[in-house]
Amino acid sequence: MRLKMLFAPLLGIATLIAGPGAAQQTLFAPRVIVNDQVITNYEHQQRRSFLELLGATGDLDAEAEARLIEERLQLQAADEQGVELTPEQVRAGMEEFASRAQLSADEFVQILNEVGIATETYVDFVRAGLIWREVVRARFVPRAGITDAEIDRALALMNQSGPVRVRVGEIVLQATPDTEEEVTALAQRIQGLRSEGAFAAAARENSVAESAEDGGDIGWLPVVNLPQGVLPVLLQLPNGGVTPPIPLGRGRVALYQMRGVQEAEQITPASTSVDYMQILIPGGRTEAAMTEASRLDAQSDTCNDLYGLSRNLPEDRVIRTTGALAEVPTDIAMELARLDPGESSTALTRGDSLVYLMLCHRQVFTDVAPSRDGVRELLLNRRVGQQAALYLQELRADAFIRYP
Numbered sequence: 001m002r003l004k005m006l007f008a009p010l011l012g013i014a015t016l017i018a019g020p021g022a023a024q025q026t027l028f029a030p031r032v033i034v035n036d037q038v039i040t041n042y043e044h045q046q047r048r049s050f051l052e053l054l055g056a057t058g059d060l061d062a063e064a065e066a067r068l069i070e071e072r073l074q075l076q077a078a079d080e081q082g083v084e085l086t087p088e089q090v091r092a093g094m095e096e097f098a099s100r101a102q103l104s105a106d107e108f109v110q111i112l113n114e115v116g117i118a119t120e121t122y123v124d125f126v127r128a129g130l131i132w133r134e135v136v137r138a139r140f141v142p143r144a145g146i147t148d149a150e151i152d153r154a155l156a157l158m159n160q161s162g163p164v165r166v167r168v169g170e171i172v173l174q175a176t177p178d179t180e181e182e183v184t185a186l187a188q189r190i191q192g193l194r195s196e197g198a199f200a201a202a203a204r205e206n207s208v209a210e211s212a213e214d215g216g217d218i219g220w221l222p223v224v225n226l227p228q229g230v231l232p233v234l235l236q237l238p239n240g241g242v243t244p245p246i247p248l249g250r251g252r253v254a255l256y257q258m259r260g261v262q263e264a265e266q267i268t269p270a271s272t273s274v275d276y277m278q279i280l281i282p283g284g285r286t287e288a289a290m291t292e293a294s295r296l297d298a299q300s301d302t303c304n305d306l307y308g309l310s311r312n313l314p315e316d317r318v319i320r321t322t323g324a325l326a327e328v329p330t331d332i333a334m335e336l337a338r339l340d341p342g343e344s345s346t347a348l349t350r351g352d353s354l355v356y357l358m359l360c361h362r363q364v365f366t367d368v369a370p371s372r373d374g375v376r377e378l379l380l381n382r383r384v385g386q387q388a389a390l391y392l393q394e395l396r397a398d399a400f401i402r403y404p
Contacts, residue, residue: 030404032065034072043068046121053115055316059351063250071128073395078131083138085131093126136388144383146376154235154375164223166234169199169216169257170334172209176251181397183253184390187245190255194240199257208252210347216257218338224272224364227333228326232379233386234258247389248331272325274336275360277303279310280317280353289354293346296356301342303360317353320360332357 032039047064056063078084091105098108109119171190175183186206193199200215211218223231233243237258245253279296283289300306303320310318325333335345339359348355 032069033402033404034069035076035400037072037076039065039068039072043121046117047125049115049117050112050121050125053112053117063351069396069401070392071124071132073392073399074128074132074135077391077395078135081135081138083131083134085127085134089130090123090127093130094122097126132388136384136391139391140384140387141380144380144387146379146383150236150379151372151375154232154379155372165220165262166223166226166258167220167260168218168234169196169203169259170209170211170218170254171199171203171207171216172248172252172254173206173245174208174252175393177396177401180251180393184245184393184397187253187255191242191244193242193257196240196257196259199240199242209254217259220260220262221337225325225337225362227328227330227337228378229330229382229385230256230334232375232382236379244386245390246330246386249329252331253389254330254334271364273323273363274325274328274333275303275322275362276320276328276332276336277306277358277360278319278321278332279306279313279356279358280319280350281356282353284349284352284354290346293354293356297344300344300358303342303358306358336362 027042027045028040030038031041031044044061044064047068048060051060051064051067094105094108098105101108103111109122112122113119173183173187190199190202190206193202196215200217203209203212203216206212207216209216226234230243230246233246234256237243239258239260241258243256245255248254281289281292296306296309299309307318321328325336328336331348335347335357336359339345339357341359341361344356344358346354346356348357
């Protein structure tokens with residue numbers, strides 16, 4: 001029950017049985033070759049089942065393959081740079097991950113084994129994440145200096161509540177394996193723009209967001225609504241400045257332009273928690289899916305209404321989340337920033353599903369002041385994270401990836 005509540009529903013995971021003969025040969029045959037390293041059909045099936053156990057939705061075949069390719073590239077980069085992990089580090093990582101479901105690593109492994117997921121699949125997953133973190137730290141942290149002026153500006157605006165707002169423009173770019181280099185180059189050109197008119201023209205031509213027809217303008221947003229992954233970067237910019245590409249997942253990156261700031265006279269430390277619901281509607285942006293979204297919109301004013309309308313849907317299509325805004329994925333957080341409680345958005349998709357997103361509640365806490373060290377760490381993590389995402393894109397663009 002704890003795993004179901006804290007990781008996500010366990011959805012019909014088939015046990016993987018490697019039978020003898022031709023079936024076994026097929027199972028362990030190469031599916032993808034990344035440079036000279038093989039990803040087998042068995043590894044792919046195992047990772048797909050692991051993602052399903054964790055509650056991932058959408059095209060799990062594509063997601064599992066993409067993650068395995070990324071991990072091969074990350075491990076290859078670690079080998080080139082001489083980065084290694086001790087068994088104790090890997091074990092600690094396994095314990096930390098399992099603790100998110102209030103389990104020990106051994107308890108989590110037992111659950112995995114019961115549904116046919118090998119212990120090695122879990123170990124490989126944790127090891128890849130840990131070793132990439134070490135690669136990123138060694139490569140980027142020494143060069144990602146944060147100045148006192150950047151901290152001062154971030155503190156001055158992060159600590160404000162009430163009427164403090166920023167006006168923001170956005171461009172969301174979608175990359176595929178065949179267009180990664182082109183999209184990376186385009187993002188770099190957009191980051192160099194400094195006028196609202198040039199940014200608006202680029203948004204109309206290139207952005208896949210709904211705001212494209214408005215030149216990327218998403219209007220004035222309260223500072224407390226914005227995700228911590230975006231806010232510190234914005235607050236370092238002058239008017240007209242553009243953020244570096246911010247990964248949104250699934251091949252998408254976003255660039256945001258600072259277009260104005262409204263400051264309050266009184267400064268009050270603030271943090272935000274959100275409660276929101278997602279209804280996953282099969283069909284993506286098809287007419288049928290949009291019609292269903294319109295029906296939900298017309299018949300619901302609150303998340304409680306949505307529960308009633310979705311009571312007959314499978315559990316994996318109805319997702320309610322409550323927690324700190326800082327923990328919300330960036331693409332969802334940016335949509336929630338535009339919503340008041342009871343309002344909804346259909347701007348996002350997950351795999352082949354349209355996301356009907358509703359904000360249930362937002363709460364701003366004003367009891368803990370951010371420290372300079374905390375803000376420095378936040379800015380540093382964001383800067384290093386952006387550099388790491390671009391580095392991974394470069395590794396993939398330079399890799400020789402083939403399908404036997």
